[in-house]
Amino acid sequence: MIKFIVRRLISGAVLLFLISTISYVLLYLGGGDIARRILGQTATAQTVADKAHVLGLDRPLFVQYSDWLSHALSGNLGESWFTGQPVTIAITSRVAVTLSLVLGATLLTAVISIALGVWAAVRRGWVDRVVQFISVLGFAVPGFLIALGLVIVFALNLRWFKPTGYVNLTDSFPGWLATVTLPVIALAVGGIAGVAQQVRGSVIDALRQDYVRTLRSRGLSQNRVVFKHVLRNAGGPALAVLSLQFVGLLGGAVIVEQIFAIPGLGQVAVTATSQGDIPLVMGLVLATAIIVVIVNLVIDLLQGWLNPKVRLS
């Protein structure tokens, strides 16, 4: 088990290294004359050169990168070119907000899609058809349209929720709940559609397995077999889809945060992108990659717990 975790951690570290290298090279090479872009067209050549020197942009790319990397390893991701705020602080102050949205959406996705998927797989018939139909719609309609719809219906017309804003979970739980409900639902709909389909499919597959009949032949009820044995066996593929959905949710959060004016990573991302604030963009890419690596590790551990064969290999 420990060997398994260590191996996953090493491969995660390799992945992070690759992502950071590739994005660094692309961002800094693709950025063109960065100092000029920061200072604008009116700056003299001399000021631009000075600025480039201050930022260390006049050094060879390899030197710049190894410098960035050694700082990054000690937790220093540089400063924003536009606000001067350390990138690490800009990100850590926002990451909790985004994570609370995304984890909330993941949890909601898992619970609802398991319920819908199992229901459809066990009952079949019209239940199955309704769940399938909802899944297709939920999958097809882009998340931000759902978000817009939710704002218009529940915030502007019914006034059940505030259309925008965010209250920290640590400040007030009801306040947090009131502000994140709509964004979390908007984020979760697409994932629910996808994961419910997968759960349905793998529960139907698992129900056809021979061991289901054998367990029932020993006097276990259908429900018991479904919830203990079938669900555990169907859980593997469903988790795999859930982990893919999680990556999608991180992306979806960017847009949803914008619609609901939630101060998370997404907002930083949009500002940093439109300004061309490369250190901040770099930090965001890295933060996203770290989150993805950690989530994948957790998912792998869960897979191992669900399926003893995975544990051995």
Next chain:
Amino acid sequence: MIDSQATESLAEASQRSASHASLSKRMLTNPTGLVAIVLLALVVLSAVFAPLLTSHDPNTASLHDVLDPISGAHPLGADSSGRDELARLLFGSRFSLAGAALALAISAVIGVTGGLIAGYYGKWFDSLSQWLTGLLMALPGIVVLLAASSVLGPSMWMSMAIFGVIMSPAFFRLVYASVTAVRSELYVDAARVSGLGDSRIIARHILTVVRAPAIIQGAMVMGIAIAIQAGLEFLGLGDMTIPTWGSMLNDGFVSMYRAPLLLLWPSAMIGITCVCLTLFANAMRDELERSSTKPSRRRRRAASRAAAFEHEPVERHDDDERSREITGEELLRVTDLAVGYDKPDGSVSTVVSDVSLTVQRGEVHGLVGESGSGKTQTAWSILRLLPDGGRVTNGSIVFEGEDLAGVSEKAMQRIRGKKIAYIPQEPMSNLDASFTIGSQLVEPMRVSLGLSKKEATERALALLARVGIPEPKRTFAAYPHEVSGGMAQRVLIAGAVSCDPDLLIADEPTTALDVTVQAEVLDLLRGLQAEMNMGMILVTHNFGVVADICDRVSVMRNGRIVETGPVRAIFRQPRHEYTKALLGAILDEGPARGPLASGVTSQTTDAAAASPAAGNVSEGALK
């Protein structure tokens, strides 16, 4: 997710690739498919003929017309810069669709080429591209696009091109999976032997298989590209000089309070297009699946036709002295049993009919016949564990005075395991790979017998020892994949007898095992049956096994019993042609099984048990 779905349909598609020509026709007769195609065609046509449908220029701003409501001049109103909303919507279709098409083209070209090379030639390119796809899927697409646009500036074409690269794993995986599947097929080897070049093989055998799933995948990618593009522009990171659905959304969001309809038009357009693309993909997948399930339907029809054979009288042998010796109470009386499966068109296909048999306590009743003769269906119907759609359509199954055909599922749960137990054919697939062997033994005992965990564990260990497992504790803690097939079958036998049943139904309990293990397992079954004085129904296709262990035998063909009687009578004087044929097959060329283990339990030393080896069964052995 689209990956796994498309790969699934790929597997189905690869089963047959001939019916592609009719697929497009079937798509037009599929209601969902037709609606999706018509709506998508309308969207495309409106984009193509945009200049004919509106006289406005999509980019001409007019201060007079800012946020104009719907009017003759502006059929859908005007936006916050006074530009005509309808013109922007129609011209926007052009750019939005073209952008998504660019992403689609790039991802298809990269993915298909990469998948072909990696799958067909493998080697380093294979591992490299696997790595790259993993890398591409590790980051959310929109974050990559944001990073790219921070250095490249807002360009719709550029971001769609990059998005095409990000989405290329969707096609890569699809093609890769199909190539590796097809490459090992015999017909590809044959083609290679007959001198076809790689490119011909790829074109003829691989691309035809991939075509339909790739179209499905393409529709999905196109939908996601439209959504992502609109999302970026909605965030204000798009190119504001060209009209697109996304930039209209952005504009509409800003004036949401003053002119909410401005949000509706682009939303509707994006929503309809994305939903139609998904519906199109789903309809196509349904059609693919339908065409691949046809053969099995044909098979079932064949089965029901066979079951509809003319009713012939059952050849019934009278009891002889030996079978009269078994005078235990009657456990089970099945009368005129019929089993049917509901078909989608509402009719029922009958797989078993007019089956009648009895089992007494201490008696072993063999159910013999070739595969598909309905013996397993009969066994499952007694347990009321028929697969989905299957049910008892006629007759009664009276067990200890109660008709199981009519009792509630709850009552049935109390009977299963405790009264009637079941030993399956295939040992490995009948154990749940996710739980230890021990927990699978303990759980039913706790539920059915109400034992405590400790008691159940002790009993399970004792049972494992009884069925001949050398290290019960180790096997108890092991997972199914850690034990051999023979051991797994012993575990299943232990599980079946764990709740002290009166009737044991064994469905080909030795068929999946090695020949040497078969004899031992049969021996174990006979020992347990005698020890616990159980009645037993033994389903088998092997008359050798019948001779070894059964007291009474019923021969089944096409869902009916054709001959029944005491085992010795049938061996001596088979009356039905089919029985004769089955017996003849064993005597002539049946595989010789090794002699039974010497420790044959003494209680069961009837003639059949003493017969040296099933394969060598002869009239002499039974006299």
